[in-house]
Amino acid sequence: MSDAGFDEWLHAFVADDGYYVECANGHGHLPPRRICPDCGSTAFSEEALPESGTVETITTVHVAAPSFESDAPYDTAVVDFGPARVTGIVVDAPTGAVEIGDEVEPDVGASETTGDDVLVLRPV
Amino acid sequence: MSGVRVAGVGLTHFGSHPERTGRDLFAEAALSAKEDAGVPLDDVEQLNVGNFAGPLSEGQGHLAPLLGEAAGLSCPATRYEEACASAGVAVREAVRTVRSGEADVVLAGGVERMTNHDTPEVTESLAIAADELFEVRAGVTFPAAYALMAEAYADSFGIDEADLKTDLANVASKNHDNAIPNEYAQYQRELTVEQALDAPPVAEPLGLFDCCPITDGASAVLLVSEEYAADHDLDAEVAVVGTGQGADRMALQDREHLARTPAADDAAAMAYDDAGIDADAVDVAEVHDCFTIAEVLAIESLGFYDPGEGLGAARRGETRADGDLPVNLSGGLKAKGHPVGATGGSQIAEMARILRGDHPNSDKVADAEVGVTHNAGGTVASAVVHVLEVAE
Ligand SMILES: [Zn+2]
Numbered sequence: 291m292s293d294a295g296f297d298e299w300l301h302a303f304v305a306d307d308g309y310y311v312e313c314a315n316g317h318g319h320l321p322p323r324r325i326c327p328d329c330g331s332t333a334f335s336e337e338a339l340p341e342s343g344t345v346e347t348i349t350t351v352h353v354a355a356p357s358f359e360s361d362a363p364y365d366t367a368v369v370d371f372g373p374a375r376v377t378g379i380v381v382d383a384p385t386g387a388v389e390i391g392d393e394v395e396p397d398v399g400a401s402e403t404t405g406d407d408v409l410v411l412r413p414v
Numbered sequence: 415m416s417g418v419r420v421a422g423v424g425l426t427h428f429g430s431h432p433e434r435t436g437r438d439l440f441a442e443a444a445l446s447a448k449e450d451a452g453v454p455l456d457d458v459e460q461l462n463v464g465n466f467a468g469p470l471s472e473g474q475g476h477l478a479p480l481l482g483e484a485a486g487l488s489c490p491a492t493r494y495e496e497a498c499a500s501a502g503v504a505v506r507e508a509v510r511t512v513r514s515g516e517a518d519v520v521l522a523g524g525v526e527r528m529t530n531h532d533t534p535e536v537t538e539s540l541a542i543a544a545d546e547l548f549e550v551r552a553g554v555t556f557p558a559a560y561a562l563m564a565e566a567y568a569d570s571f572g573i574d575e576a577d578l579k580t581d582l583a584n585v586a587s588k589n590h591d592n593a594i595p596n597e598y599a600q601y602q603r604e605l606t607v608e609q610a611l612d613a614p615p616v617a618e619p620l621g622l623f624d625c626c627p628i629t630d631g632a633s634a635v636l637l638v639s640e641e642y643a644a645d646h647d648l649d650a651e652v653a654v655v656g657t658g659q660g661a662d663r664m665a666l667q668d669r670e671h672l673a674r675t676p677a678a679d680d681a682a683a684m685a686y687d688d689a690g691i692d693a694d695a696v697d698v699a700e701v702h703d704c705f706t707i708a709e710v711l712a713i714e715s716l717g718f719y720d721p722g723e724g725l726g727a728a729r730r731g732e733t734r735a736d737g738d739l740p741v742n743l744s745g746g747l748k749a750k751g752h753p754v755g756a757t758g759g760s761q762i763a764e765m766a767r768i769l770r771g772d773h774p775n776s777d778k779v780a781d782a783e784v785g786v787t788h789n790a791g792g793t794v795a796s797a798v799v800h801v802l803e804v805a806e
Contacts, residue, residue: 296547319668320548327663347569347672349561350618351553355538358553366553368562368667375667377552386618390569401553409552 422451593745
């Protein structure tokens with residue numbers, strides 16, 4: 291499956307060129323977006339996402355959906371990058387080791403179950 | 415504007431009925447609502463039915479006319495889909511239709527068939543209630559999303575992990591106690607706080623008994639105008655006096671609050687305003703406890719507790735059957751079961767029974783006059799709240 295806007299956004303992390311889109315009034319979002327849900331603006335620019343973000347909440351998933359069955363247990367986290375938040379799977383750390391408030395950086399990894407690209411988060 | 419009365423309610427047993435089709439389940443609930451109401455099927459002018467995963471679980475789209483046919487109806491029929499709030503929306507639109515004077519008799523409810531698939535498949539089909547691009551592809555299951563909210567809640571309000579888990583286990587235990595006498599409930603059995611705490615983890619801090627089960631079932635509510643009830647001498651003392659609905663960003667990452675549910679705040683404010691009451695007037699509540707933390711967020715959104723204060727309510731006994739404000743006397747989604755698209759209708763059915771006095775737990779709230787139902791979709795990207803009152 292190919293999803294215009296999303297796929298480009300995800301793969302930009304491979305080259306360390308992660309970005310978000312910002313509306314004319316400074317509201318940050320993840321693409322694809324045509325209309326800012328905060329203000330209705332339709333003018334967007336691509337802006338660089340900060341290199342690292344802060345874990346805002348995190349859980350260890352033990353019972354996964356079939357598409358992540360072999361990955362379980364794994365940690366998934368919502369990470370605040372300032373202008374936008376991103377959700378991803380934590381790698382390079384034992385499950386439960388990363389906590390709220392920790393710094394992580396985004397990258398593209400693969401699901402162990404399906405091989406599909408996933409957004410991963412690596413402790414800084 | 416016409417007043418709206420609950421003329422009759424019908425439920426199937428909530429539980430595991432893998433061999434029973436959705437149409438059969440719904441027909442049973444509809445038939446029992448009709449018999450409860452004493453209203454002929456020919457008088458039903460509209461069917462509103464909630465369903466979430468029918469196209470996935472039964473390979474069946476275009477469900478509404480099929481369910482109408484199964485229920486013996488020959489009237490316009492529409493399916494409402496709003497994840498776990500599907501039947502809540504179906505009821506809300508029925509209330510609005512009767513109020514507008516467009517119809518005097520509307521059947522609303524819902525149905526879900528879930529146990530014909532195994533747990534991983536159900537986990538996958540429930541996950542579609544989350545944001546597919548930004549959550550499902552990041553490994554977020556439905557329990558994981560609520561676990562993220564639970565951890566954010568503990569962090570926001572300075573609660574340590576052990577206290578969080580204990581207070582959540584008390585919610586599960588309370589709702590199991592309430593389900594014991596309810597003949598429609600999936601689990602009519604006790605669950606101790608210790609058993610809940612010892613359960614295998616699903617998505618931390620949530621264990622197996624923090625999660626509602628996988629359930630088949632159907633609900634039906636026959637709503638009529640006050641005039642119709644009077645003209646036909648119906649015994650319909652419970653009125654729907656308030657309805658409200660709210661929405662929020664789909665993905666948790668796009669929400670202002672990860673530990674609060676503003677969609678439910680908005681739905682409650684709208685429903686209370688509509689009913690001309692405030693939270694203090696509520697005697698009893700049925701809330702959407704798909705996960706134990708969801709009940710905590712619900713009782714805060716409904717205005718019974720300030721943010722951060724609802725967590726200990728079950729442990730302190732306040733929301734237990736013998737407390738000041740009993741919550742989920744039916745057993746809730748946790749113990750009664752959660753056939754996703756039927757749940758919102760079953761909350762109305764249970765609340766009507768509680769207020770009429772013919773629910774097995776009615777004697778716990780013998781003087782109750784005002785009840786509230788809270789039905790949430792997904793991680794509360796949508797919410798529907800209703801206020802029911804004993805009218806005469
Ligand atoms: Zn904007």
